[in-house]
Amino acid sequence: MKKIGVLTSGGDSQGMNSAIRSVVRTGLANGFEMIGVKRGFKGLMEKDFTKLESKDVSDILYRGGTFLQSARSEAFKTEEGQLKAISNLQEEGIEHLVVIGGDGSYRGAAALNKRGIKTYGLPGTIDNDIPLTDYTIGFDTTLNVVMEAIGNLRDTMSSHERVSVIEVMGRNCGDIALQAGIASGVDAIMIPERAWNIEEISQALRSGFDRGKTHSIVIVAEGAGKADEIAPLIAEHSGLDTRATVLGHIQRGGTPTAFDRVFTSRMGYKAIELIQEGISGVAIGIEKNEITYHSFEEIFETKDEVNQRFYKLFQDLV
Numbered sequence: 001m002k003k004i005g006v007l008t009s010g011g012d013s014q015g016m017n018s019a020i021r022s023v024v025r026t027g028l029a030n031g032f033e034m035i036g037v038k039r040g041f042k043g044l045m046e047k048d049f050t051k052l053e054s055k056d057v058s059d060i061l062y063r064g065g066t067f068l069q070s071a072r073s074e075a076f077k078t079e080e081g082q083l084k085a086i087s088n089l090q091e092e093g094i095e096h097l098v099v100i101g102g103d104g105s106y107r108g109a110a111a112l113n114k115r116g117i118k119t120y121g122l123p124g125t126i127d128n129d130i131p132l133t134d135y136t137i138g139f140d141t142t143l144n145v146v147m148e149a150i151g152n153l154r155d156t157m158s159s160h161e162r163v164s165v166i167e168v169m170g171r172n173c174g175d176i177a178l179q180a181g182i183a184s185g186v187d188a189i190m191i192p193e194r195a196w197n198i199e200e201i202s203q204a205l206r207s208g209f210d211r212g213k214t215h216s217i218v219i220v221a222e223g224a225g226k227a228d229e230i231a232p233l234i235a236e237h238s239g240l241d242t243r244a245t246v247l248g249h250i251q252r253g254g255t256p257t258a259f260d261r262v263f264t265s266r267m268g269y270k271a272i273e274l275i276q277e278g279i280s281g282v283a284i285g286i287e288k289n290e291i292t293y294h295s296f297e298e299i300f301e302t303k304d305e306v307n308q309r310f311y312k313l314f315q316d317l318v
């Protein structure tokens with residue numbers, strides 16, 4: 001019986017469990033033996049393997065995080081680390097490996113593929129910073145968490161006529177800030193992909209209050225700046241009472257949305273389909289609601305850009 005390994009790597013995200021469940025159940029349904037690798041590439045080098053049956057992935061669909069756990073490993077970036085991982089996989093008879101993680105994890109998966117292990121990437125990161133997929137795993141859930149937090153802050157800011165400057169995650173990608181900002185009707189968005197001007201933003205906020213607004217929300221992507229530094233600058237330029245909030249790790253938690261559960265289920269299914277078709281060295285994505293795949297090389301050569309239309313939309317809505 002052919003064996004397929006599955007692991008989660010890098011930062012965790014809501015929906016990783018759903019992806020694992022789909023890979024495992026679809027694999028089992030098609031006659032494969034399924035092996036879970038604990039703690040990403042670290043567990044791969046340490047041979048931390050566990051056989052997975054259908055019951056082992058029960059009760060995880062609605063949980064955030066990853067029951068296989070995740071890790072980052074510098075040692076895996078070395079030739080020695082990768083050769084160790086490969087000898088562990090060969091000893092166990094694992095020919096195919098599904099890697100659920102972000103860009104760094106894809107590089108690890110591509111390196112293994114070059115060395116003869118057939119690998120498949122699923123975009124596991126809340127940041128939505130992977131090219132050639134419209135969504136990454138957990139992004140939609142994170143948007144909902146941020147939207148709810150903004151709603152809570154709006155209540156209190158309104159009572160005190162304040163400006164709330166909210167910092168969200170996303171590394172060098174502004175997608176969380178941009179789409180959560182659109183969903184929440186915020187007044188200003190600062191993202192790393194666009195230049196912003198504190199003076200202009202402050203003036204716009206000031207004129208909003210002059211027109212009778214009782215609160216304003218500014219959302220800052222972590223790649224664009226720090227809320228703790230931006231809030232005093234806005235206060236200085238606008239004369240408004242301003243507060244900074246860093247949402248932090250709550251953005252990584254929560255039960256996955258229906259969207260995250262459904263498309264990760266589709267992606268897991270696709271991974272097994274590709275294995276059966278003899279295709280490997282690819283990353284699976286979702287484009288225009290179709291489950292697609294591209295070679296790792298194509299992913300690395302493509303620049304992930306914040307959807308220009310989303311920014312234009314925000315500018316017209318604000």
Ligand code: ATP
Nearest residue numbers: 010011072073076077101102103104105107108125
């Ligand atoms: P997130 O976007 O959530 O941070 P990520 O997958 O990008 O997820 P990284 O820490 O960049 O997170 O990568 C995860 C792991 O992948 C690293 O700890 C390392 O073991 C492996 N990895 C990263 N880059 C490479 C590389 N160039 N070659 C081989 N392995 C790599």
